[in-house]
Amino acid sequence: MMSIRQRKGAKASEVSEGGTAQQESVTLERELPSGVCTRRRLWKVLSLIAGGAVALCAGVLTSVYLATLHENDLWFSNIKEVEREISFRTECGLYYSYYKQMLQAPSLLQGFRGLMYDNKTESMRTINLLQRMNIYQEVFLSILYRALPVQKYLEPVYFYIYTLFGLQAIYVAALYVTSWLLSGTWLAGLLAASWYVTNRVDTTRVEFTVPLRENWALPFFAVQVAAVTYFLRPDLRPLSERLALVTIFVSTFVFSLTWQFNQFTMLLQALGLFALDSLDMLPALKKDLKTGNLLRRLGKLSLHLLVVLCLTLFLNNLTKKALNLKSDEHVFKFLKAKFGFGATRDFDANLYLCEEAFGLLPLNTFGRLSDTLLFHAHVFVLCVTAAAALAVAFRNLSGRSPPGVEACTVGLRPETAYNLIHTVLFGFLALSTMRMKYLWTPHLCVFAASGLCSPEVWGLLLRVARLYTPARMCVLRYSVPMLILLSLCYKFWPGMLDELSELREFYDPDTVELMDWINAHTPGTAVFAGSMQLLAGVKLCTGRTLTNHPHYEDSGLRARTKAVYQIYAKRPPEEVYALLRALGTDYVVLEDSVCYERRHRRGCRLRDLLDVANGHVMDGPGENDPDLKQAGHPRFCEEVKRDLPPYRQLFTRVFQNKTFHVYKLARDK
Numbered sequence: 001m002m003s004i005r006q007r008k009g010a011k012a013s014e015v016s017e018g019g020t021a022q023q024e025s026v027t028l029e030r031e032l033p034s035g036v037c038t039r040r041r042l043w044k045v046l047s048l049i050a051g052g053a054v055a056l057c058a059g060v061l062t063s064v065y066l067a068t069l070h071e072n073d074l075w076f077s078n079i080k081e082v083e084r085e086i087s088f089r090t091e092c093g094l095y096y097s098y099y100k101q102m103l104q105a106p107s108l109l110q111g112f113r114g115l116m117y118d119n120k121t122e123s124m125r126t127i128n129l130l131q132r133m134n135i136y137q138e139v140f141l142s143i144l145y146r147a148l149p150v151q152k153y154l155e156p157v158y159f160y161i162y163t164l165f166g167l168q169a170i171y172v173a174a175l176y177v178t179s180w181l182l183s184g185t186w187l188a189g190l191l192a193a194s195w196y197v198t199n200r201v202d203t204t205r206v207e208f209t210v211p212l213r214e215n216w217a218l219p220f221f222a223v224q225v226a227a228v229t230y231f232l233r234p235d236l237r238p239l240s241e242r243l244a245l246v247t248i249f250v251s252t253f254v255f256s257l258t259w260q261f262n263q264f265t266m267l268l269q270a271l272g273l274f275a276l277d278s279l280d281m282l283p284a285l286k287k288d289l290k291t292g293n294l295l296r297r298l299g300k301l302s303l304h305l306l307v308v309l310c311l312t313l314f315l316n317n318l319t320k321k322a323l324n325l326k327s328d329e330h331v332f333k334f335l336k337a338k339f340g341f342g343a344t345r346d347f348d349a350n351l352y353l354c355e356e357a358f359g360l361l362p363l364n365t366f367g368r369l370s371d372t373l374l375f376h377a378h379v380f381v382l383c384v385t386a387a388a389a390l391a392v393a394f395r396n397l398s399g400r401s402p403p404g405v406e407a408c409t410v411g412l413r414p415e416t417a418y419n420l421i422h423t424v425l426f427g428f429l430a431l432s433t434m435r436m437k438y439l440w441t442p443h444l445c446v447f448a449a450s451g452l453c454s455p456e457v458w459g460l461l462l463r464v465a466r467l468y469t470p471a472r473m474c475v476l477r478y479s480v481p482m483l484i485l486l487s488l489c490y491k492f493w494p495g496m497l498d499e500l501s502e503l504r505e506f507y508d509p510d511t512v513e514l515m516d517w518i519n520a521h522t523p524g525t526a527v528f529a530g531s532m533q534l535l536a537g538v539k540l541c542t543g544r545t546l547t548n549h550p551h552y553e554d555s556g557l558r559a560r561t562k563a564v565y566q567i568y569a570k571r572p573p574e575e576v577y578a579l580l581r582a583l584g585t586d587y588v589v590l591e592d593s594v595c596y597e598r599r600h601r602r603g604c605r606l607r608d609l610l611d612v613a614n615g616h617v618m619d620g621p622g623e624n625d626p627d628l629k630q631a632g633h634p635r636f637c638e639e640v641k642r643d644l645p646p647y648r649q650l651f652t653r654v655f656q657n658k659t660f661h662v663y664k665l666a667r668d669k
Contacts, residue, residue, distance in 0.1 A: 051186030059169035381451025
């Protein structure tokens with residue numbers, strides 16, 4: 001019986017010139033004198049050592065560069081502890097609070113129990129944080145910090161952020177290796193790493209959102225892509241194949257643990273692999289679907305795809321109904337409204353729709369990518385590779401080459417085909433949702449760099465132009481990347497030095513004053529209500545109990561958040577008080593920046609979303625839906641500041657500064 005690897009090698013040789021070229025190279029090596037073979041092997045070893053050293057240096061230098069930017073922007077080493085913690089804004093502060101909680105626990109066992117039976121993250125509820133949130137990395141890091149002899153030399157916060165910046169070294173090294181594997185030269189890896197750094201604004205945001213889940217997850221995703229790329233190469237030895245599979249499994253497992261959006265990424269990867277296998281561009285798994293003429297094959301593949309999709313949707317809905325799962329229903333409402341399948345007044349869906357991160361990719365992104373020549377290079381490589389893929393797909397499905405194209409002229413290796421479909425699918429994802437661009441832009445660097453250094457790309461172009469010679473192909477694949485590297489150094493090196501010399505300092509005195517007041521003047525058991533973003537900081541800096549928080553993946557939490565946010569709606573004080581007390585609230589924090597928000601356009605301000613969800617007319621000039629009605633009460637966050645009797649008997653102001661107003665709720669009567 002033929003093994004999987006043998007089938008892969010056999011099928012790859014049918015659909016790929018790359019496999020044939022490698023086999024011919026091996027044959028030629030066997031025919032050469034032993035001295036020449038020895039020199040070639042020695043050259044390969046030296047190239048491997050040099051390329052590995054450059055990969056290591058590129059990763060470490062990127063890590064140091066980003067860590068230095070973080071330090072210079074905040075003066076992180078000099079500010080107070082509370083300021084360091086406030087700098088972890090929104091959900092970042094929530095995640096870091098669990099690392100802090102584990103370190104403050106008397107023992108690891110008590111720390112685990114505190115996370116598994118947590119009653120401070122959501123008031124009046126006991127939840128299993130390990131089940132609800134992606135915080136295994138914080139748990140693992142806290143165990144490491146307690147176990148390793150570093151406590152005398154390194155503060156916990158530095159151990160945390162240095163780990164994340166260290167992961168950036170792994171990230172860049174993985175991108176480097178993927179580009180090297182695709183092109184056959186580590187010059188492509190160096191170009192990919194250079195593009196990653198010069199396009200930092202669009203490839204990473206680790207320096208100002210350190211604990212964000214994607215900063216943990218994406219380095220492992222890059223390792224997985226590199227391992228898949230290596231695994232798809234033809235004629236791997238059994239040991240290499242097993243190591244690649246282990247790497248794929250481990251990196252995918254860690255990636256899935258560390259990011260709540262991993263399922264969308266895995267789905268796209270699965271769709272890409274399915275499409276390539278259907279087009280006979282990967283080693284065959286479904287031979288029975290690849291028989292007959294073109295129309296027969298397409299019909300069987302279409303039917304197979306339809307059955308798979310219907311079965312998947314059926315099982316998905318059946319499982320949700322059986323287990324009463326509603327955690328992701330807001331995502332489908334958001335997607336339905338985003339892609340024009342009907343407007344919605346759902347508060348949660350509109351909250352996502354109005355966030356810039358979940359909007360379409362801004363056009364100025366392409367301007368920035370073009371400044372570094374990355375976008376131009378990517379379009380060039382994409383057009384050539386896509387044309388080759390179409391020709392190969394047509395040949396595989398129909399059994400003949402497209403008119404005017406010689407069968408031997410066009411080939412596409414399986415690993416190249418995989419990375420092509422990867423960049424296309426994730427490109428569409430990034431275009432539709434800006435937050436997902438960080439999945440696409442690093443691979444953009446890889447794909448463009450590997451294409452510019454690829455003998456297949458330049459060989460195909462030269463053959464089409466009838467100018468092909470090995471010497472010309474070799475000159476192009478090395479000279480073009482070198483010229484781009486020189487231009488990047490000339491254009492961006494002075495700016496990077498200026499960035500490294502620019503010193504700033506974290507400054508948020510109002511939030512610091514609020515956190516200090518909470519620590520000094522409220523009991524440790526007090527329950528606080530407010531915006532999700534602010535409460536994450538309250539949890540981290542003060543350890544007080546929250547009514548809601550930014551990890552928005554639970555239906556019960558979304559209902560809580562909507563109830564708390566009525567403090568910014570047009571509701572009477574009695575109703576707001578009842579909603580807050582039902583969640584056990586002792587103190588509510590009002591923010592002027594939310595109550596009088598000007599950051600979003602009309603219709604996307606938080607108060608507008610609440611008004612529409614409550615059936616009320618929005619404030620200010622502009623159109624309203626005809627069925628919306630005038631509210632019977634003024635906006636709570638504005639009216640409570642007037643200290644009128646109906647408000648004064650339920651809410652007592654106990655703190656205020658230029659940004660925040662804190663009110664203590666009266667005891668239940």
